[in-house]
Amino acid sequence: MDVNVTEKFITDGARMIADVWDKEYRGGRYAGESPVGFAGEVLAELARRPEIQHSRGLYVGCGNGRNYLKLAGADLDVIGLDVSAAGLEQIASKEPSLAHKLVQCDFLNYDNGMFGYIVAIQSFQHGDAARTAEYFRRAAAMLDAGGLLFVRVNAADTDVGHPHRITERSGGGFTVLYEGGPKSGLHVHFFSRGELEAAVTGSGLRMTRPPRMVTTKRPGGAPGSWSQWEMVAAREG
Numbered sequence: 001m002d003v004n005v006t007e008k009f010i011t012d013g014a015r016m017i018a019d020v021w022d023k024e025y026r027g028g029r030y031a032g033e034s035p036v037g038f039a040g041e042v043l044a045e046l047a048r049r050p051e052i053q054h055s056r057g058l059y060v061g062c063g064n065g066r067n068y069l070k071l072a073g074a075d076l077d078v079i080g081l082d083v084s085a086a087g088l089e090q091i092a093s094k095e096p097s098l099a100h101k102l103v104q105c106d107f108l109n110y111d112n113g114m115f116g117y118i119v120a121i122q123s124f125q126h127g128d129a130a131r132t133a134e135y136f137r138r139a140a141a142m143l144d145a146g147g148l149l150f151v152r153v154n155a156a157d158t159d160v161g162h163p164h165r166i167t168e169r170s171g172g173g174f175t176v177l178y179e180g181g182p183k184s185g186l187h188v189h190f191f192s193r194g195e196l197e198a199a200v201t202g203s204g205l206r207m208t209r210p211p212r213m214v215t216t217k218r219p220g221g222a223p224g225s226w227s228q229w230e231m232v233a234a235r236e237g
């Protein structure tokens with residue numbers, strides 16, 4: 001498999017993330033699932049901004065391609081970055097022509113120049129408040145002037161499923177450590193609106209589409225719901 005694996009960059013902080021998601025993808029997670037609506041909105045926004053659309057992009061946490069394949073299939077020149085080798089291998093076997101664009105690396109250790117846009121769909125929530133805030137600072141530092149950041153992350157309004165304990169509360173948001181279920185052992189952050197806005201503006205970005213909450217009922221009649229923020233920000237030009 002010709003995936004650009006830089007295993008040495010999977011540091012301790014990201015090892016647990018990689019292990020959990022490797023297991024999930026090998027177990028069939030997202031197989032056959034449609035892209036989320038936000039991926040279509042990324043394409044629509046880029047179509048309005050041809051100079052950014054034709055620049056080099058980065059998808060952080062491309063997983064096994066549910067959304068990444070939609071973007072790359074629309075002729076975007078977009079690198080797919082993930083800590084999960086299993087996810088990247090599934091993308092490469094579905095679309096071998098994309099293998100050279102796939103990189104296994106923790107985003108916090110990734111250093112490969114500047115990008116016109118960065119997409120992060122359900123990846124910037126992996127870790128505690130400090131780690132997840134750092135994702136926004138890193139993204140801002142990698143964006144060209146005027147470049148766009150597209151983010152979908154967990155919202156604090158979620159009814160968290162699976163056994164867990166809350167390990168910290170921060171500005172209306174909170175971090176959980178899962179103690180059961182598929183993410184057992186993982187720290188995951190749930191953002192309040194204010195916290196998300198502070199992460200964006202504190203990184204020197206300007207919100208161009210304020211956070212909008214999207215709530216999904218748990219499948220199969222399970223109780224509770226799961227909420228995500230979707231937002232777009234720009235680096236000042």
Ligand SMILES: C[S@@+](CC[C@H](N)C(=O)[O-])C[C@H]1O[C@@H](n2cnc3c(N)ncnc32)[C@H](O)[C@@H]1O
Binds near residue numbers: 014021030064083
């Ligand atoms: C919830 S899955 C979403 C995958 C994909 N974005 C989608 O929507 O189908 C989160 C993905 O982000 C990846 N990820 C989380 N933290 C990461 C990091 N620091 N660097 C690279 N990938 C990361 C995980 O390995 C996982 O594949």
